[in-house]
Structure formats: C-alpha cells, structure tokens
Amino acid sequence: MSIYTSLGSVSEYVINCTKCGNCQAVCPIFKETLHEVGVARGKISLVEYLLDGKMEMTDGMADRFSLCTTCMACVANCPNAVPSDKIILAARAEAVRKRGMHPIKKVIFKTLKLQRLFDFGMKTGSKFQGLAMKRIEGKHYGARLRFDVGLGKDKVFPNLAAKPFRSQYPTVVKVANPKKRVGFFTGCMINYFYTDMGKAVVDVLTANDVEVIIPPEQGCCGIPASVNGDVASAKALAKRNLKAFEAMGAEALIVSCSSGGTAWKHVYSELLEDEPEFKALADKWAAKTYDINEFLIKVVPFNKEALGPVNxxxxxxxxxxxxxxxxxxxxxxxxxxxxxxxxxxxxxxxxxxxxxxxxxxxxxxxxxxxxxxxxxxxxxxxxxxxxxxxxxxxxxxxxxxxxxxxxxxxxxxxxxxxxxxxxxxxxxxxx
Amino acid sequence: MSAKEAISELIKALGKENVLSEREDLITYSYDATAVVPHQEPDVVVMPTKTEDVVEVVKIANRYKMPIYPRGSGTNLSGGAIPVKKGIVLSTQKMNKILELDTDNLVATVQPGVIIQDLNDEATKHGLMYPPDPGTVTTATMGGSVSECSGGLRGLKYGVTKHYIMGMELVLASGEVIKWGGKTVKNVSGYDLTALFTGAEGTLGIITKLLVKLIPAPETRKSLLAVFDDLDKAGNAISDIIRHKVIPATLEIMDKVTIGTVENFTHAGLPIDAEAVLLIEVDGYKEVVEREAPIVEKVCRDNGAVDIRVAQTDEERDLIWFARRNALPSLAQVKPALVLEDATVPRSKIPNVIKEIRKIAEKYNLMIGTYGHAGDGNLHPTIVIDPRDEDEVQRMHQAVDEIFHAAIALEGTLSGEHGIGIGKVRYLPLEFGEAGVDTIRRIKEALDPNYILNPGKMVIREE
Incomplete structure (x- = not known):
C-alpha cells in the first residue's frame, strides 16, 4: 500500500498535523492567494474529511489539490515533520481514481508514455515550432506562444532542439582510462530543449575520466504523471527506465535534473511497492543514483587542476x-x-x-x-x-x-x- | 432570509473574488491551531480589502442575523477563530499593508492583516523593532495578535502587545466606525479604549487599522544557559537576577521532561539529568550587555547552577536558542497532538507551579513537558496526547482543570497570552468571580447586544 495506491496510507501522517499554521510562513501559493486551502494545513483538512467519510471526492477538491508546487517548503518548516507533499500526492492519485484525469493532462501523459510518438512529435515540432511560437529577438532566449492556448502568452519557452540530445550521442561515450562507468539519465527537457545542458554533463564527466552510457530506450522520468495522480502511466515509465538502465549496466546513474533525481532516488521504489521484482530493481538503482553536483563532490571528486578562468x-x-x-x-x-x-x-x-x-x-x-x-x-x-x-x-x-x-x-x-x-x-x- | 441570500449580497458588496462559499473552501476555515476542540464550517468566508468592506459585511450580517468571526492567520490556541455558531468568517488577510512607518514619532500604522514579522522586517531597516514576538511571529497577523494580546519571549523586559498599541480604527457591531489614539505618547482623552479592545478577542469590534509603537532595536546581546539539579535553586536564581536589578530580554526555563525530549530529538547537548535549565539573554548597548551578563552568570552560580555556558559566538548563541525553539516541535513528535496551556503565575511561584504540574501529570498518567517564559511567570505546560485515545483525552481535560486551579491558587491567571476563547471561558469565574464575569458580560452587551461578533468566545450568553 503506497501513497499512490491508497489514500488510507497517509492517515498516520494526517493525524500528526496539529493545524499550527506554520506552513503559511513559507508556502509560495498561499503568499499569492491568501486562501487557507492554498496551504498544506488546508489541504490536509480536506484529506481528513475524505478519510473520515465526511465528504466525497469532488472536482472542486481535485482542483484544490492541484494548487501545490510540491516545493516541500512546508515540510521543512513543520514542527511535527508532517510530509504534506506525500499527503497531497496521495490525494491527487485518489482524485484521479475517483474523478478521472484532467482532460488536457490525460493527453499529455498518454503521449509521454508512448515514447516513440512523443519523440516523433518533438522532432516534428522542432521543424514547425515557428508556426505556433514567436522567437524573441536578440539572443537565443526562446520563444513565446503566438496564441494563448491556456498556458498564458507570456511564458518564454526554450526553442525545441533541431536534433534531440540522445540522437546526437552514441550509446557509450568512451574515455581512455575510465575511473568509472556511469549511466546518464537525461530527462525530457535536456533531450528536447536544453541539449547544451546534456552536453555539459558529458563534457565534465569525460574530462574527469568517467565513461558515459546513454541508453537510447530511456524516456520520461514519470514525475509529471506521478505528481498528478496518473499512477498507471508513472509506473509504466518507471519500469521502462529501470529496464533500459539495467540492460546497459553501469556503476552509477547520473541525473542533472531535480525531478529525474527524485524519481530515481525516491519515487520509483514507492510506485512499484506492490511489484517485488521491480521494487528490488528500483531500490538497487536508487542507491546508486547521484545528482551530477553530488557525484562530482562525493563520488569522483572533480579535477580542479584543469579548470580555466570563467568571468x-x-x-x-x-x-x-x-x-x-x-x-x-x-x-x-x-x-x-x-x-x-x-x-x-x-x-x-x-x-x-x-x-x-x-x-x-x-x-x-x-x-x-x-x-x-x-x-x-x-x-x-x-x-x-x-x-x-x-x-x-x-x-x-x-x-x-x-x-x-x-x-x-x-x-x-x-x-x-x-x-x-x-x-x-x-x-x-x-x- | 437565508444564508444563500446573504452570500449573494456579500458578493455584490465585496466582489466575487473576496467571498468564498464552496464547501471545499469553507472546510478550511473550520479550525484554528487549537487542539481537541470541535470544528465548525462557516456559511461563508469574506476577505475585505478595506474598512468600507468591513462595514458592509457588518451591515449584511445584522440584516441576516449572521454572526461574524474575525480571523487573522488562524494560529491562535484558544479556539478564538472557530466559527462555532456558523455564519461569516471575516478574514483580514487581504488587509495586509503597512500604511506608514513614522521614524520621527516611532509609530507604525498598519492594516490588521499585516504579518508581525513583515512589520519587524520593515522596522529593522530603520534600526527599530516591534517587540511582541509570539511563537507564531512569522505567521500571525497584527490584528489577531492585538486581539489576543500576544506575549512571547521578550515579555519580561519589553512587555506585551498591549504596551505597544497607540491607537486603532475599529468597526463596531452596529457598523459604525470609530477611531482613537494617535502618535502622541501622552493621551488621556476619554476612556482608555485601547486597553478595552486589545485582547478583546474580536468580541467587541473588528479592528481595521492599528497604530503601534516601535522602539530602537538593541545594539547587541549575550546568551547563556544555566543548568540546575534542583528546581528550587533555578527558581531562586530567576528572582535573584531581578533582585540584582538586571532585567534580561529573555529568561526561559525548561523542565526535566522537556530537556529530555528536546535532547532526544535534537542532540543539542542538553544535560538530560538536570532538573531545570534556564536560558537567558541580555541585550542593549554593548557596555550594558558587558556589565549585565557577568552579573547574571554570577547570580546563577551563587544559586547553585551546576554548569553555565556563556555563548561566545553567534553559533553558540544559536545552539542555545535552537534547543529552546525545539521544545514544542520535540514534544510534538512524541504523540500526534498536544495541548499547549499558558497558565501564568508570579515569577516567584515558578518552582511551586512546576511541582504542581508534575503531581498532576503523575496523577493522571500523562506526559507533560513544562517550559516557558520564567521571567514573566508565563509557563507552557504541554500535554502530549493521542486524540484517538478517548481515555487519555478525558484525563487530559481533568489535568487541565487542575492546572487552572493550581495557577489561580498561586495568585496567577488562567491565560498569560493565549486568550480565553472557547476553551477557558467556563473557568473565568475562578479568576473573576461571578460579579466580575457579569461585568465582562455587560461590557459585551453594551457594545454587541445581539452577540453578532465572535459569539461563544470570552462571554457565554445567558439564555
């Protein structure tokens, strides 16, 4: 029984919320809306109503559970150490079980799950992005949407890469005398938008005599699905990634994306709790997953001799x-x-x-x-x-x-x- | 005339964006930070942005005979913000502007929804401070803390909220707006309404503007921790420091139960075999602090402190206060809920009341950690409970009952800083006598004859 499969799994956390309201001091949503339901204490009170059977899950509740960036500032500021983020994620999964998925998200997650379709779409998109997106003059800042499709017209999106990161590199980037062989989980944003970030990871690792394996079968980390309660999609993505890296073998797994790191370190084990074989695999890989910063400090201390000045x-x-x-x-x-x-x-x-x-x-x-x-x-x-x-x-x-x-x-x-x-x-x- | 009609009038008056009436929102205004009290959903929540909005709400409430519950951040510990009889929760959170910071007259003018810490951050920029600092300083509103007359850690030297209020604007139950006070230090015109409305718990009027006094922030400070193997010795040290004409900014105590719990959770290096520790801070000009700190140290030693740690660096200071700040969080980890009382006695009676509380804890087989503001006699006996354990909840209620009686018997008060609210209202006769309670009731009825403002708190209406 995990937070993704049962709301009851968080009842022990819920009872520890004393409604002190300390979460108000740090919640970014609450600072904007000033509505009590924006803050952890408010959402936890809704979960109490659900657990006590005082109210059924409604679309209105689902909307309110969506009002959280899962930034965990409230968790860090909670005197009782209540994991509000977990409670909210469990409530979102419950909302999907009871009310179904938000229609737009449904399409997005389904596409993410079908990696080839997603890949095709992103590659095609890179050719036609000018139709929908208006580039910003000057530097390579990105582009804004030409039409508001509900995403807001102000958000500046990065340009889709002409060629995705994983298509630019061989499966194994070799070095002369490898100190270690690591797998690189790129995540979607690096693969399709920020290929420069992925390149930097490979450059820095190879500069430190670390061989980099980039399994082509890897896909979306599944976090967008799991945080929105689409547990089925998240599980499918977790399994695919575990299989992809297990097949390649590596001493460690490197991520340079905080969602990806969270997925590999924490979420996969929770998601796959009911499937012992995959759970064991998830635990194994969780133990050898490192954020790139962490890896360069703790595992293979980066070479400071070779650094040149950057102003x-x-x-x-x-x-x-x-x-x-x-x-x-x-x-x-x-x-x-x-x-x-x-x-x-x-x-x-x-x-x-x-x-x-x-x-x-x-x-x-x-x-x-x-x-x-x-x-x-x-x-x-x-x-x-x-x-x-x-x-x-x-x-x-x-x-x-x-x-x-x-x-x-x-x-x-x-x-x-x-x-x-x-x-x-x-x-x-x-x- | 139904609640539904009232809601549509409220929307018309305040705008849709300032009225919440869906149940998913109302549920989140059914509680405040008080443990083990009944919750109640209101009919509607309004979020006025200006005084005129508040007037409109009061007029509509009168027309529909719906009670109004003024609410800040809902962090109070006496049930003061719970809409016990349904009706309208009036949240002041959108009235959150600091209107003026007058550095010549040392007065800040604020709206009631300003967070205390935000005012202090602004004051700090000018080398000033607003001293009242309840534990909820980063979340509580000015309106809420004035209505509860909050205290905090600095009460001994700097006093409490009521010592910093210079004037108010307020909407009465009739919908009329009154204001008084100002930026003058001296003002004896009329009755002292400030004294009446500070700590009135929103039962007499709705605060819409506050003028508060600021003072120069102290230049420096010094902290020390003194360890005692005997409660009486710690108690004597408290009074003896004052007898030596030193008024520390902060003089806190933690009892054995609290020390053990804090140490267990934080490993801050507290002496777990001690009967009590005192945590003391003196502040002011450098020269003053350098004179006072050694006096405090000597007094503690003369009174039998077995160990004294004087913080030499900021890190050492932080470690001392880290331990104190973790008293409540550490106790909170022991069981799901805690009942935080604030019975207060003259400071000379601190050892007596701690001993009484220990006896009560033993009698009712409860874990009670006692810590708090020893310098001003304001203790926080904190009872940790599991609300699912009915028997324990019952024993807790009996223990609380005895703690109140003990505090009154020691010439103390039911509440030093949390307020009467719903939890302590039936104990008021203990402290005030029947005639005293009746006087309070007559004041209430003179200003709010229909009990439209925060009913069920402070005063019980005679049927």
Missing part, C-alpha cells in the same frame, strides 16, 4: 526537489566557488520555489508567474550576470521571468559553468 558573477537558485527533496545545496555552491573567476553572490531566500513545478505552470500559469515574480525580484537584488541552478525546469522558469522583466542574464546549470571552465583550461594549456 561570471553568479547567483545560485536552489531547485526545491534537489535542495529539500535530496538535501543537496552545498555541493553546487562548492563547485561554483572552486571555478576561478566565478564570484558567487547569494540572493535573498535562494531556496524559495520559482513557481515552475512542471505541469503546475501549465494548469496554473498566472499563479506560476506571480510566484516567479518574487524570485526574479530577489535575483534582481543581486549584482550578477548569471543565474546558476541545477534543474532544467527551474532554468526555463527563471529564463522566462528574466526575459519578461527585461533583465539580461544567462541562466545556466552549474555543470555548464564547470564545462566552460574546463574548456577554458584546455584552451589555456594548448597555448
């Missing part, structure tokens, strides 16, 4: 699912600080959610933008030219917010800045 004034945004979800916040900063020429300047509240939260921004574009505005204001308060983060979804949101605010800053993954430094180091040595 950037950087501020770092903590992705929720990396920071609170996986406890990784020191590692990216340590990497940034060790790059010669990089000046790290903290923004106010770097751990506050940027409001992207994957499909949350699709269902609640206005709220997502409002939450982003606060983050952008915090960034604007620093004297920096670059925003570093460790998550492609955050990168999209931050870039969109900065472009719309007229701020000219690069938004990069930490590993991209590290890759720049290695490239510069190489250049300096060859002279």
């Amino acid at each position: 950037r004034k950087v501020t770092y945004h903590d992705p929720c699912h990396l920071n609170r979800g996986q406890g990784i916040n020191k590692e990216p900063r340590e990497i940034l600080r060790s790059i010669p020429g990089v000046e790290l300047q903290e923004m106010k509240d770097p751990g506050r959610c940027c409001g992207m939260a994957g499909s949350f921004s699709i269902v609640h574009p206005d709220l997502s933008d409002k939450i982003a505005d606060k983050k952008i204001a915090d960034i604007a308060g620093t004297k920096t030219d670059t925003v570093a983060t460790s998550c492609p979804a955050c990168r999209l949101q931050l870039n969109s917010g900065l472009v719309n605010a007229g701020l000219n800053k690069d938004v990069l993954h930490t590993v991209q800045i590290l890759a720049e430094s290695y490239a510069q180091g190489k250049k300096n040595n060859s002279h």
